[in-house]
Amino acid sequence: MRLLPIFILFLLMATGSYAQSYEEFIEKSYDFLDKKDLVSAEESLRSAMRKEPGNPMNYALLTNLGSIQRRQGKLEEALLSYTAALSGRPNNPTILENRASLYSEMGETEKALNDYNALLIEEPTNEEALYCRGLIYIQKKNYIWAEQDFDKIMEINEKSVRARLGHAILEKMRGNYDESEKIFNYLISQMPRDWLLYEGRADVYFMMGKNARAMADINKVFTESTPSASLYVLRGKVKLAQYEKTSAAADFQKALEMGYDQTVIDELMKMTK
Secondary structure, three states: OOOOOOOHHHHHOOOOOOOHHHHHHHHHHHHHHHOHHHHHHHHHHHHHHHHHOOOOOOHHHHHHHHHHHHHHOOOHHHHHHHHHHHOOOOOOHHHHHHHHHHHOOOOOHHHHHHHHHHHHOOOOOOOHHHHHHHHHHHOOOOOHHHHHHHHHHEEEEOOOOHHHHHHHHHHHHHOOOOHHHHHHHHHHHOOOOOOOHHHHHHHHHHOOOOOHHHHHHHHHHHHHOOOOHHHHHHHHHHHHHHOOOOHHHHHHHHHHHOOOOHHHHHHHHHHHO
Protein backbone atom coordinates (compact mmCIF):
# COMPACT_ATOMS: atom_id res chain seq x y z
CA MET A 1 0.00 0.00 0.00
CA ARG A 2 1.29 3.46 -0.88
CA LEU A 3 0.86 6.88 0.73
CA LEU A 4 0.08 9.75 -1.58
CA PRO A 5 2.66 12.55 -1.58
CA ILE A 6 1.11 15.81 -0.53
CA PHE A 7 4.01 18.17 -1.22
CA ILE A 8 1.71 20.23 -3.47
CA LEU A 9 -0.34 20.97 -0.40
CA PHE A 10 2.60 22.48 1.40
CA LEU A 11 3.46 24.67 -1.61
CA LEU A 12 -0.06 26.03 -1.51
CA MET A 13 0.18 26.54 2.22
CA ALA A 14 3.28 28.63 1.75
CA THR A 15 1.13 31.18 -0.08
CA GLY A 16 -1.15 31.43 2.94
CA SER A 17 -4.11 29.79 1.20
CA TYR A 18 -4.61 27.23 3.97
CA ALA A 19 -4.89 27.47 7.71
CA GLN A 20 -1.77 26.70 9.65
CA SER A 21 -3.58 24.25 11.90
CA TYR A 22 -4.44 22.08 8.91
CA GLU A 23 -0.77 21.88 8.04
CA GLU A 24 0.15 21.15 11.64
CA PHE A 25 -2.22 18.21 11.85
CA ILE A 26 -0.72 16.74 8.70
CA GLU A 27 2.82 17.23 9.94
CA LYS A 28 1.87 15.56 13.23
CA SER A 29 0.51 12.54 11.33
CA TYR A 30 3.93 12.03 9.74
CA ASP A 31 5.65 12.49 13.09
CA PHE A 32 3.40 9.81 14.59
CA LEU A 33 4.09 7.52 11.64
CA ASP A 34 7.82 7.88 12.23
CA LYS A 35 7.17 6.78 15.82
CA LYS A 36 4.95 3.91 14.60
CA ASP A 37 2.02 5.39 16.53
CA LEU A 38 -0.66 4.49 14.00
CA VAL A 39 -3.62 5.37 16.23
CA SER A 40 -2.40 8.93 16.74
CA ALA A 41 -1.46 9.30 13.07
CA GLU A 42 -4.99 8.28 12.12
CA GLU A 43 -6.52 10.78 14.51
CA SER A 44 -4.28 13.59 13.25
CA LEU A 45 -5.48 13.06 9.69
CA ARG A 46 -9.08 12.98 10.85
CA SER A 47 -8.50 16.24 12.73
CA ALA A 48 -7.07 17.89 9.63
CA MET A 49 -10.11 16.94 7.58
CA ARG A 50 -12.49 18.05 10.31
CA LYS A 51 -10.70 21.40 10.32
CA GLU A 52 -11.12 21.88 6.57
CA PRO A 53 -13.70 19.38 5.26
CA GLY A 54 -13.85 21.11 1.88
CA ASN A 55 -10.11 21.12 1.27
CA PRO A 56 -9.48 19.78 -2.27
CA MET A 57 -6.39 17.93 -1.05
CA ASN A 58 -8.37 15.78 1.36
CA TYR A 59 -8.36 12.96 -1.19
CA ALA A 60 -4.64 12.56 -0.41
CA LEU A 61 -5.32 12.53 3.32
CA LEU A 62 -8.08 9.96 2.84
CA THR A 63 -5.67 7.75 0.90
CA ASN A 64 -3.06 7.97 3.63
CA LEU A 65 -5.76 7.40 6.24
CA GLY A 66 -6.83 4.22 4.44
CA SER A 67 -3.28 2.89 4.39
CA ILE A 68 -2.83 3.63 8.10
CA GLN A 69 -6.13 1.89 8.91
CA ARG A 70 -5.10 -1.08 6.80
CA ARG A 71 -1.85 -1.45 8.71
CA GLN A 72 -3.95 -1.64 11.88
CA GLY A 73 -6.12 -4.40 10.42
CA LYS A 74 -9.13 -2.10 10.02
CA LEU A 75 -9.88 -3.36 6.53
CA GLU A 76 -13.50 -2.22 6.24
CA GLU A 77 -12.59 1.27 7.44
CA ALA A 78 -9.65 1.37 5.03
CA LEU A 79 -11.98 0.43 2.19
CA LEU A 80 -14.30 3.30 3.07
CA SER A 81 -11.37 5.72 3.12
CA TYR A 82 -10.00 4.60 -0.25
CA THR A 83 -13.48 4.74 -1.79
CA ALA A 84 -14.02 8.26 -0.43
CA ALA A 85 -10.63 9.28 -1.85
CA LEU A 86 -11.59 7.89 -5.25
CA SER A 87 -14.79 9.96 -5.25
CA GLY A 88 -12.52 12.99 -5.49
CA ARG A 89 -9.97 11.46 -7.87
CA PRO A 90 -11.77 8.56 -9.64
CA ASN A 91 -8.89 7.66 -11.98
CA ASN A 92 -5.97 8.16 -9.59
CA PRO A 93 -3.61 5.18 -10.15
CA THR A 94 -2.22 5.12 -6.61
CA ILE A 95 -5.65 5.03 -4.98
CA LEU A 96 -6.90 2.43 -7.46
CA GLU A 97 -3.87 0.25 -6.76
CA ASN A 98 -4.37 0.57 -3.00
CA ARG A 99 -8.05 -0.33 -3.17
CA ALA A 100 -7.45 -3.16 -5.64
CA SER A 101 -4.85 -4.79 -3.40
CA LEU A 102 -7.15 -4.32 -0.40
CA TYR A 103 -10.02 -5.98 -2.26
CA SER A 104 -7.68 -8.88 -3.05
CA GLU A 105 -6.72 -9.15 0.62
CA MET A 106 -10.41 -9.24 1.53
CA GLY A 107 -11.15 -11.94 -1.05
CA GLU A 108 -13.18 -9.60 -3.27
CA THR A 109 -11.44 -10.68 -6.47
CA GLU A 110 -14.02 -9.34 -8.94
CA LYS A 111 -13.88 -5.87 -7.40
CA ALA A 112 -10.09 -6.05 -7.32
CA LEU A 113 -10.08 -7.00 -10.98
CA ASN A 114 -12.29 -4.01 -11.83
CA ASP A 115 -9.89 -1.65 -10.09
CA TYR A 116 -6.83 -3.17 -11.77
CA ASN A 117 -8.58 -2.87 -15.15
CA ALA A 118 -9.31 0.80 -14.46
CA LEU A 119 -5.73 1.37 -13.32
CA LEU A 120 -4.27 -0.28 -16.41
CA ILE A 121 -6.36 1.97 -18.64
CA GLU A 122 -4.57 4.90 -16.99
CA GLU A 123 -1.16 3.21 -16.81
CA PRO A 124 -0.93 0.33 -19.34
CA THR A 125 2.69 -0.44 -18.37
CA ASN A 126 2.18 -0.62 -14.60
CA GLU A 127 4.09 -3.83 -13.82
CA GLU A 128 2.64 -4.33 -10.33
CA ALA A 129 -0.91 -4.03 -11.62
CA LEU A 130 -0.21 -6.43 -14.50
CA TYR A 131 1.30 -8.96 -12.11
CA CYS A 132 -1.55 -8.73 -9.61
CA ARG A 133 -4.18 -8.93 -12.35
CA GLY A 134 -2.37 -11.98 -13.74
CA LEU A 135 -2.61 -13.67 -10.34
CA ILE A 136 -6.34 -12.96 -10.22
CA TYR A 137 -6.73 -14.47 -13.69
CA ILE A 138 -4.94 -17.59 -12.41
CA GLN A 139 -7.43 -17.81 -9.53
CA LYS A 140 -10.24 -17.57 -12.08
CA LYS A 141 -8.48 -20.18 -14.28
CA ASN A 142 -8.18 -17.66 -17.11
CA TYR A 143 -4.70 -18.94 -17.84
CA ILE A 144 -4.36 -17.40 -21.30
CA TRP A 145 -5.13 -13.91 -19.99
CA ALA A 146 -2.74 -14.43 -17.08
CA GLU A 147 -0.01 -15.44 -19.51
CA GLN A 148 -0.67 -12.32 -21.58
CA ASP A 149 -0.20 -10.11 -18.53
CA PHE A 150 3.07 -11.78 -17.53
CA ASP A 151 4.29 -11.63 -21.13
CA LYS A 152 3.42 -7.93 -21.22
CA ILE A 153 5.60 -7.35 -18.18
CA MET A 154 8.48 -9.15 -19.91
CA GLU A 155 8.03 -6.83 -22.91
CA ILE A 156 8.29 -3.83 -20.59
CA ASN A 157 11.11 -5.24 -18.48
CA GLU A 158 12.85 -8.37 -19.74
CA LYS A 159 14.64 -8.78 -16.39
CA SER A 160 11.41 -8.73 -14.35
CA VAL A 161 11.42 -11.18 -11.46
CA ARG A 162 7.67 -10.71 -11.00
CA ALA A 163 6.94 -11.82 -14.55
CA ARG A 164 9.02 -14.98 -14.15
CA LEU A 165 7.41 -15.72 -10.79
CA GLY A 166 4.00 -15.27 -12.39
CA HIS A 167 4.96 -17.77 -15.10
CA ALA A 168 6.22 -20.22 -12.45
CA ILE A 169 2.89 -20.06 -10.62
CA LEU A 170 0.97 -20.29 -13.89
CA GLU A 171 2.84 -23.40 -15.07
CA LYS A 172 2.28 -25.02 -11.68
CA MET A 173 -1.46 -24.41 -11.93
CA ARG A 174 -1.48 -25.81 -15.45
CA GLY A 175 0.17 -28.96 -14.15
CA ASN A 176 3.44 -28.28 -15.95
CA TYR A 177 5.48 -29.00 -12.84
CA ASP A 178 8.81 -29.58 -14.57
CA GLU A 179 8.64 -26.19 -16.27
CA SER A 180 7.56 -24.51 -13.04
CA GLU A 181 10.44 -26.12 -11.17
CA LYS A 182 12.92 -24.85 -13.77
CA ILE A 183 11.70 -21.29 -13.36
CA PHE A 184 11.85 -21.49 -9.56
CA ASN A 185 15.36 -22.96 -9.79
CA TYR A 186 16.47 -20.02 -11.92
CA LEU A 187 14.88 -17.44 -9.62
CA ILE A 188 16.44 -19.01 -6.53
CA SER A 189 19.86 -19.06 -8.23
CA GLN A 190 19.49 -15.29 -8.74
CA MET A 191 17.94 -14.50 -5.32
CA PRO A 192 19.01 -17.23 -2.90
CA ARG A 193 17.64 -15.40 0.13
CA ASP A 194 14.13 -14.76 -1.19
CA TRP A 195 12.29 -17.19 1.06
CA LEU A 196 8.97 -16.93 -0.78
CA LEU A 197 10.66 -18.59 -3.75
CA TYR A 198 11.57 -21.60 -1.61
CA GLU A 199 7.96 -21.85 -0.45
CA GLY A 200 6.80 -21.72 -4.07
CA ARG A 201 9.25 -24.41 -5.16
CA ALA A 202 8.37 -26.57 -2.16
CA ASP A 203 4.74 -26.49 -3.26
CA VAL A 204 5.78 -27.62 -6.74
CA TYR A 205 7.86 -30.44 -5.27
CA PHE A 206 4.86 -31.49 -3.18
CA MET A 207 2.68 -31.55 -6.29
CA MET A 208 5.32 -33.72 -7.99
CA GLY A 209 5.40 -36.14 -5.05
CA LYS A 210 8.97 -35.14 -4.21
CA ASN A 211 8.28 -34.81 -0.50
CA ALA A 212 11.90 -34.97 0.68
CA ARG A 213 12.84 -32.06 -1.58
CA ALA A 214 9.73 -30.16 -0.51
CA MET A 215 10.61 -30.61 3.14
CA ALA A 216 14.20 -29.47 2.51
CA ASP A 217 12.94 -26.16 1.09
CA ILE A 218 10.38 -25.79 3.88
CA ASN A 219 12.95 -26.44 6.58
CA LYS A 220 15.24 -23.83 5.04
CA VAL A 221 12.54 -21.19 5.37
CA PHE A 222 11.76 -22.24 8.94
CA THR A 223 15.45 -22.00 9.80
CA GLU A 224 16.32 -18.79 8.00
CA SER A 225 13.11 -16.75 8.17
CA THR A 226 9.68 -16.41 9.77
CA PRO A 227 7.25 -18.95 8.28
CA SER A 228 3.86 -17.84 7.02
CA ALA A 229 0.55 -19.49 7.81
CA SER A 230 0.50 -20.93 4.29
CA LEU A 231 3.90 -22.53 4.88
CA TYR A 232 2.60 -24.25 8.02
CA VAL A 233 -0.26 -25.58 5.90
CA LEU A 234 2.14 -26.81 3.24
CA ARG A 235 4.36 -28.49 5.81
CA GLY A 236 1.29 -30.12 7.30
CA LYS A 237 0.31 -31.48 3.89
CA VAL A 238 3.78 -32.92 3.36
CA LYS A 239 3.64 -34.52 6.79
CA LEU A 240 0.26 -36.02 5.97
CA ALA A 241 1.79 -37.55 2.85
CA GLN A 242 4.46 -39.02 5.12
CA TYR A 243 1.79 -40.39 7.53
CA GLU A 244 2.84 -38.01 10.34
CA LYS A 245 -0.75 -37.13 11.24
CA THR A 246 -0.22 -35.78 14.76
CA SER A 247 2.53 -33.44 13.64
CA ALA A 248 0.49 -32.39 10.61
CA ALA A 249 -2.47 -31.52 12.85
CA ALA A 250 -0.20 -29.29 14.97
CA ASP A 251 0.90 -27.40 11.85
CA PHE A 252 -2.68 -26.92 10.69
CA GLN A 253 -3.67 -25.64 14.13
CA LYS A 254 -0.79 -23.17 14.09
CA ALA A 255 -1.86 -21.91 10.66
CA LEU A 256 -5.40 -21.41 11.98
CA GLU A 257 -4.06 -19.38 14.91
CA MET A 258 -2.19 -17.22 12.41
CA GLY A 259 -5.42 -16.41 10.57
CA TYR A 260 -5.62 -19.10 7.89
CA ASP A 261 -9.07 -19.87 6.47
CA GLN A 262 -11.09 -21.90 9.00
CA THR A 263 -12.97 -23.88 6.33
CA VAL A 264 -9.75 -25.07 4.69
CA ILE A 265 -8.22 -26.05 8.03
CA ASP A 266 -11.35 -27.95 9.05
CA GLU A 267 -11.11 -30.07 5.90
CA LEU A 268 -7.40 -30.74 6.42
CA MET A 269 -7.96 -31.66 10.05
CA LYS A 270 -10.37 -34.40 8.99
CA MET A 271 -7.44 -36.13 7.26
CA THR A 272 -5.41 -36.20 10.48
CA LYS A 273 -7.92 -38.35 12.39
